[in-house]
Amino acid sequence: MEDRQTRERPPGTRDAERGVAVRLAGITKRFGEFVAVDDLNLDIYEGEFFSLLGPSGCGKTTTLRMIAGFEEPTEGEISVAGEEVQGVPPYRRPVNTVFQSYAIFPHLNVFDNVAFGLRRAKVPRDEVASRVTDACEMVQLAGFEKRKPGMLSGGQQQRVALARALVNRPKVLLLDEPLGALDLKLRKEMQLELKSLQEEVGITFVYVTHDQEEALTMSDRIAVMNEGKVQQLAGPTTLYETPANRFVAGFIGQTNVFSGTVEAADGDRVTLRTREGSRVEAVVRGETVPKESEETHVAVRPEKVRFGESGDNVCAAEVKQIVYLGASTQYIVRLEGGGKLVLYQQNAFDATGPSEGDGVSVAWDAQNCLVLED
Amino acid sequence: MRERVAKGWSAGLAALLAPVTLWLGAFFLIPLLFIVAFSFGTSEVYGGITLGFNPGNYLKVFDPLYLKIIVRSLGIAALTTLICFLLGYPLAYFIVFKGRRWRNALVLLVMVPFWTSLLIRAYAWVVILGGNGIANKTLQFLGITDGPVNLIFTPEAVLMGMTYSYLPFMVLPLYAALEKFDVRLKEAGKDLGASRWQTFLRVTFPLSLPGVIAGSILVFIPSAGEFVIPDLLGGSQTVMTGNLIQNQFLQSRDWAFGSALSVLLAVLLLGAIMFYIRRVGTDKLEGV
Numbered sequence A: 001m002e003d004r005q006t007r008e009r010p011p012g013t014r015d016a017e018r019g020v021a022v023r024l025a026g027i028t029k030r031f032g033e034f035v036a037v038d039d040l041n042l043d044i045y046e047g048e049f050f051s052l053l054g055p056s057g058c059g060k061t062t063t064l065r066m067i068a069g070f071e072e073p074t075e076g077e078i079s080v081a082g083e084e085v086q087g088v089p090p091y092r093r094p095v096n097t098v099f100q101s102y103a104i105f106p107h108l109n110v111f112d113n114v115a116f117g118l119r120r121a122k123v124p125r126d127e128v129a130s131r132v133t134d135a136c137e138m139v140q141l142a143g144f145e146k147r148k149p150g151m152l153s154g155g156q157q158q159r160v161a162l163a164r165a166l167v168n169r170p171k172v173l174l175l176d177e178p179l180g181a182l183d184l185k186l187r188k189e190m191q192l193e194l195k196s197l198q199e200e201v202g203i204t205f206v207y208v209t210h211d212q213e214e215a216l217t218m219s220d221r222i223a224v225m226n227e228g229k230v231q232q233l234a235g236p237t238t239l240y241e242t243p244a245n246r247f248v249a250g251f252i253g254q255t256n257v258f259s260g261t262v263e264a265a266d267g268d269r270v271t272l273r274t275r276e277g278s279r280v281e282a283v284v285r286g287e288t289v290p291k292e293s294e295e296t297h298v299a300v301r302p303e304k305v306r307f308g309e310s311g312d313n314v315c316a317a318e319v320k321q322i323v324y325l326g327a328s329t330q331y332i333v334r335l336e337g338g339g340k341l342v343l344y345q346q347n348a349f350d351a352t353g354p355s356e357g358d359g360v361s362v363a364w365d366a367q368n369c370l371v372l373e374d
Numbered sequence B: 001m002r003e004r005v006a007k008g009w010s011a012g013l014a015a016l017l018a019p020v021t022l023w024l025g026a027f028f029l030i031p032l033l034f035i036v037a038f039s040f041g042t043s044e045v046y047g048g049i050t051l052g053f054n055p056g057n058y059l060k061v062f063d064p065l066y067l068k069i070i071v072r073s074l075g076i077a078a079l080t081t082l083i084c085f086l087l088g089y090p091l092a093y094f095i096v097f098k099g100r101r102w103r104n105a106l107v108l109l110v111m112v113p114f115w116t117s118l119l120i121r122a123y124a125w126v127v128i129l130g131g132n133g134i135a136n137k138t139l140q141f142l143g144i145t146d147g148p149v150n151l152i153f154t155p156e157a158v159l160m161g162m163t164y165s166y167l168p169f170m171v172l173p174l175y176a177a178l179e180k181f182d183v184r185l186k187e188a189g190k191d192l193g194a195s196r197w198q199t200f201l202r203v204t205f206p207l208s209l210p211g212v213i214a215g216s217i218l219v220f221i222p223s224a225g226e227f228v229i230p231d232l233l234g235g236s237q238t239v240m241t242g243n244l245i246q247n248q249f250l251q252s253r254d255w256a257f258g259s260a261l262s263v264l265l266a267v268l269l270l271g272a273i274m275f276y277i278r279r280v281g282t283d284k285l286e287g288v
């Protein structure tokens, strides 16, 4: 977590000095009546690992396709490396794409697939050979050059797609859920590989995913999208620790949300009376401080709740369900006043937790609670 | 365990294949063997045939008169195939990639000519191209010609009739091949810097080759053996191997020579197709 913090680049500090690789200014895309992307404004910096994260159908692929040139925005302007690209065909844009379905040419072997872009750019033969060999080595496909794509595993095909795009040294690499088809273990490996590869080559990555964990692991900054709009744009830590709204809090990791009216607001401290009737104390960290008798939401992460009797918020509860997760155990408890709460406990050496049906007391602190807008 | 599964399979398969095997055996293989046997026989004056081993029928083929007809047939068939390809590829491409919701309707339109028999359609052309036909009337009406011109009984008329008849055989396999094509591959091509034309040449076309090969074979084989169209539209000007064979069986009653011609045509076609697949096919078909 600590090194995350240093990797994040809060806007307005170092970003000001960095070049903008991709600028989306007021981008809207409509398919007929349907608004797929709604007034998107984004600056993606050079050398950045930038992720577009959001549920299926939120407009991630559409955004990527507009940057690549396969769709023209209905409104707004896109610039790549400082140049406006409206009407520029895909084959003249300094970007390359790793497609959601790989889209490897089935009639060409690995070498010819990777060499495709270089040959179109009329790179001399010798250079094509050496660059393709280097690219294959980089993605650990050395020795596979003569193979046809049909004889490759999913992970290998994915790497061919990556090498085929990277070998052209684009200003920006667009990746559309490139790891979606891989199994969990391979995916984890490839995530680390991709991340170190990106640091090595220093190319701007615009990475689309619906997997929040993947985005958190790899990205410098993440734009969380929903229904065509950016919900929050921030680094992984900020996104997790201070989500901007209920959608982000719910989409990034698991969270407990209490909804109700503000009973008392004292400086940055707020007391919420939940709909079920219990009280929750929270510290406001955002800009807007809710006023008394306003409707609002308070969220607390499952790992910030513990069994115990001391804390700003203490509540009697009954254990309803226990799910063993390996490193930790997830408990779902029913609060005395009504409502459910999820909490995680680390599985330490000799920790013995409560059993299902036990009466317990759960506690959490006000500073770990977040006040969220709708 | 595994063996039993495999056996169950082959028993079922054998049962399914039995009818077609019997059918092909009775109506294809046995007649073919007869033809091969006849081709080495000797025709009698009044039309019968004596079996034996008489290579004379094959030697007769090398008469320049017959050779010319065979070569011309193969040439017309090749030309028909080429024209069908040049017309059919853009058509299939258009239907698949630009047809949108009319796609199925357009494919159906391609097949409409099959709804009437080839003979009727060929006669229709005779009427259209004849001295007092629509074609001549239109030409005169437009002032392009003064009187009736000879449109029928020319090699061009035969070529046109054959192209007309066999075009669907080219379009349908091309359609099938292009329809399977993943449009993302086109996008990948463009993404990697290939213009539309380069993307077509490097990606779309190579991946549609199985359709090109299938279509060419489906057009070339029947055109090489065609006899109805040259008979009706070519008259005595454009005799093709098919007519020659037909004549041997129905008019000259020289069954032995007719059989030899048939066998020769079959062997030539087989050779041509194998050569063609070798050249265009195999290495590119691999892994598709």
Ligand SMILES: Nc1ncnc2c1ncn2[C@@H]1O[C@H](COP(=O)(O)OP(=O)(O)OP(=O)(O)O)[C@@H](O)[C@H]1O
Residues within 6 Å of the ligand: A031, A034, A036, A054, A055, A056, A057, A058, A059, A060, A061, A062, A063, A210
């Ligand atoms: N060509 C199109 N015509 C009409 N609607 C479209 C078109 N392309 C996308 N859409 C719609 O736009 C919305 C956004 O699609 P998009 O492909 O960008 O989603 P996504 O965020 O990439 O989702 P996923 O994670 O499932 O890939 C979807 O509701 C989709 O149905």
Ligand SMILES: [Mg+2]
Residues within 6 Å of the ligand: A060, A061, A062, A100, A176
């Ligand atoms: Mg998508």
